[in-house]
Amino acid sequence: MINLAQLRSQLERSFAPLACECLVTGEHSLTVKLFDPESGRVDLVISGLDLGSLRTPEAVDALIDELRYELGSNSLRSTDSGLV
Numbered sequence: 001m002i003n004l005a006q007l008r009s010q011l012e013r014s015f016a017p018l019a020c021e022c023l024v025t026g027e028h029s030l031t032v033k034l035f036d037p038e039s040g041r042v043d044l045v046i047s048g049l050d051l052g053s054l055r056t057p058e059a060v061d062a063l064i065d066e067l068r069y070e071l072g073s074n075s076l077r078s079t080d081s082g083l084v
Helices: 004-015 057-073
Strands: 019-025 029-035 042-050
Touching (some): 004 019, 004 057, 029 057, 042 057
Antiparallel strands (some): 019 029, 029 042
16 A cells, blocks of 8 residues: 555646645545645545555556546636636
């Protein structure tokens, strides 16, 4: 299993310029928050991830792919959505 500092570092490299916060809650449940470090604006929060499932580099890569999908699906990030 990857440690939280390594996971956070890898996520920040993958989602730069966003910052990342990783918190373990309950029984090995992970919450990941991606946010703008200057404004504090939160772009994505995913809770309830199984920390035990992140045992291999492939599992971490799959998590990054899932987070990219969720971040891209977030209508608040889209400038074409008409939201200001």
